[in-house]
């Protein structure tokens with residue numbers, strides 16, 4: 616089923632990299648790959664909403680034995696991912712699925728690794744409450760969750776700077792993708808409810824972005 620949201624991402628797809636560079640320079644790239652080398656070797660991974668596939672490409676390099684399933688609701692984003700990897704020697708390690716992740720059914724196997732970069736902030740608080748645990752259930756016990764997303768810096772000029780960036784970003788995505796959020800959803804509160812143990816983390820862009828590697832624990 617198509618809706619205004621995936622249409623919005625289809626429209627953004629070709630310009631996504633340029634817009635990102637104009638707004639954030641290389642900081643999102645830096646954040647996406649910040650902890651890739653800390654992820655242990657995985658045999659299977661599920662990557663949600665990878666957009667134009669730059670993290671997917673990097674993951675293929677750091678995880679050469681990994682079979683990766685990439686899900687995005689935007690057909691255009693998936694096409695760009697496929698073009699990006701068209702000559703990649705490990706292209707056959709990737710399976711692409713166009714799907715709204717909110718409607719994800721259970722897979723017939725569990726993954727070693729779940730990846731979401733600048734994806735959870737595409738959802739409302741209610742959608743996160745309804746879906747985050749379901750997405751994490753795609754992981755095997757002791758599987759890893761690689762999370763990269765925006766956060767509100769806690770104090771001082773970093774907080775002020777962060778608020779300006781986040782306000783600009785929310786206006787942009789509200790306009791293009793019908794995102795109803797006016798501010799960042801409390802992702803930390805939602806993540807704290809989940810059976811996750813933080814393995815390592817790194818802040819990027821004056822604490823505006825957090826990259827974290829979690830491990831699933833028994834609930």
Ligand SMILES: C[S@@+](CC[C@H](N)C(=O)[O-])C[C@H]1O[C@@H](n2cnc3c(N)ncnc32)[C@H](O)[C@@H]1O
Nearest residue numbers: 624664665666687688689692715716732733737
């Ligand atoms: C803000 S972009 C982030 C892209 C990329 N992960 C990055 O690091 O820049 C959000 C991505 O998630 C996808 N997306 C948004 N909502 C989705 C949903 N409900 N199901 C699947 N993909 C979704 C969009 O199509 C887009 O590719």
